[in-house]
Every structure is written in C-alpha cells, then in structure tokens.
Amino acid sequence: MTAARGPELTRIDGTPLRVLVVDDEPNIAELLRMALRYEGWDVEVALNGSKAVAAARKFSPDAVVLDMMLPDFDGMEVLRRLRADSADVPVLFLTARDAIEDRVAGLTAGGDDYVTKPFSLEEVVARLRALMRRAGAQQTAEHSVLSVGDLLLDEDSHDVSRAGTAINLTATEFELLRYLMRNPKRVLSKAQILDRVWNYDFGGQANVVELYISYLRKKVDAGREPMIHTMRGAGYVLKPVEA
Incomplete structure (x- = not known):
C-alpha cells in the first residue's frame, strides 16, 4: 500500500x-x-x-x-x-x-x-x-479532513462518516476511498487505482479493484443515494449527491 x-x-x-x-x-x-x-x-x-x-x-x-x-x-x-x-x-x-x-x-x-x-x-x-x-x-498545514457531499474522511484519525453515520473501513478500503475523495468527479481507471492503492508494480489482476469497489459501495452507498459510479470502459468516479 x-x-x-x-x-x-x-x-x-x-x-x-x-x-x-x-x-x-x-x-x-x-x-x-x-x-x-x-x-x-x-x-x-x-x-x-x-x-x-x-x-x-x-x-x-x-x-x-x-x-x-x-x-x-x-x-x-x-x-x-x-x-x-x-x-x-x-x-x-x-x-x-x-x-x-x-x-x-x-x-x-x-x-x-x-x-x-x-x-x-x-x-x-x-x-x-x-x-x-x-x-x-x-x-503548509495539511487539510486532514476530506469532504465530498455528506461524506467525510479524516486522514489523521481515519474516521469516516456519511450524513453523520460512522463507516468502518479496512486499511485498503480507506486508502481506496481517500484516493477517490482526493479526485472527486474525476474518472479514475483501474490502472490508476492499482498504481495509487496497490503500487504500480502490483502483480495481481485488475479485478481486485472491482472487488474493493464493491466493498466500498456496501459501506458507503448502502441504503443511500449512490456516490460511487462505474463508467463503463473507463473506470470509477466519486460524485456528491445532487441536492
């Protein structure tokens, strides 16, 4: 990682x-x-x-x-x-x-x-x-709290919440979500995500990205308007929910 x-x-x-x-x-x-x-x-x-x-x-x-x-x-x-x-x-x-x-x-x-x-x-x-x-x-001082819509991620404490509800993530899920939140509304390819989260020389297959995206969706989007979207043939993008 x-x-x-x-x-x-x-x-x-x-x-x-x-x-x-x-x-x-x-x-x-x-x-x-x-x-x-x-x-x-x-x-x-x-x-x-x-x-x-x-x-x-x-x-x-x-x-x-x-x-x-x-x-x-x-x-x-x-x-x-x-x-x-x-x-x-x-x-x-x-x-x-x-x-x-x-x-x-x-x-x-x-x-x-x-x-x-x-x-x-x-x-x-x-x-x-x-x-x-x-x-x-x-x-300069690092802004430790990332915010996209009602989703908050504290880079120092590793606390994550959506609409005030705490979300428990594994270390890899946290790093993946952090990368998505640092690039809101930007489509990230599987190759880019592998490079950033698992290092560029990761020897596995791109389906590990699909697997962890599914894990995140179950925790971040469950019962809510989805924020994590698949752009077919391009990658994934995190978007705030429109009011």
Whole structure:
C-alpha cells in the first residue's frame, strides 16, 4: 500500500510546485506524472532531451526528474542545458541499477540526487520533497479532513462518516476511498487505482479493484443515494449527491 501524503509543499506565492519528468519510457513517465499530481504538484512530461529543454524553458519547473538514458542526447547534456537557463533548479536523476559511473558523473556534473531503476514511487516523491524543501519550497498545514457531499474522511484519525453515520473501513478500503475523495468527479481507471492503492508494480489482476469497489459501495452507498459510479470502459468516479 502507498504511504499517505505528507504536508503540502508550495511555491513561495502559494501556487503548486512544478515538476518536469523526463523519461523516454511512456509508461514510467505516466506513472511518475500520476504520483506527483497526487502530491498536488503541476507536472509536465517530456520523452526526450530536446523536448525536455523546450518544456523547461516554457514551464519553469521547480524540480526535474531526469532519466540518464534518452534517445536523442543523454541526461548529462539535458542537465547542462537546463543549468544554462536555470542554475538552481534541483535535478533528480533516474539511473540503471548497475550504472555506478552514471550516478557519479551525474552528481559530479551538478545533479542533486539520484534514484536507481527499478524504483518505488514513494522514494521518488520523498527525494523530490527533500530537494524542494532545501530549495525553499513552503510547507503548509495539511487539510486532514476530506469532504465530498455528506461524506467525510479524516486522514489523521481515519474516521469516516456519511450524513453523520460512522463507516468502518479496512486499511485498503480507506486508502481506496481517500484516493477517490482526493479526485472527486474525476474518472479514475483501474490502472490508476492499482498504481495509487496497490503500487504500480502490483502483480495481481485488475479485478481486485472491482472487488474493493464493491466493498466500498456496501459501506458507503448502502441504503443511500449512490456516490460511487462505474463508467463503463473507463473506470470509477466519486460524485456528491445532487441536492
């Protein structure tokens, strides 16, 4: 199961932090994008070095997640060009597990940290948070109570209620509901839910999502106007009940 989000980090002006993800593997780039968006950050993705440099100039990221191996030019060259435009932007390198020389070269050239592949999303997020705190990002108080319609979820106490009636959830049910409540009115695919609740490398089948959605429905929607909806062929969405 994924770890809970920490206190939010923002720019000095209170707007969301911006992260540029550079990786030529679309699946990895998309997983990182989803995980970082879950943190409340704005995320741009580039699949090669030239697009990364162009995106950085337009997007002005507060941090960059940069793969060392790219199809046009390598991460070292991307770093050099990024530093020419923005000398202080923190850069987290993604390197192959056995490429020790890449890690040394990246840090020597001015990279701030590295994570080896395969990596956990939690590790990437934790290292980025540390880099951005050192770079001066502001930490704000976490709003511990999520509210969608008459459904309330306290992230600190793990209390859940609907219309004032307490709902008892297992740890996995709680994490699934929290993800749905953090994305109200947004259709979430089974793949996205597997990534967020069971980790992206979960080896099971997508029917585990169907199973836990059914568990939640029995507890959240039982005897009430339903809030959890199936969007056939797309995923699931949590919607407040219209008055």
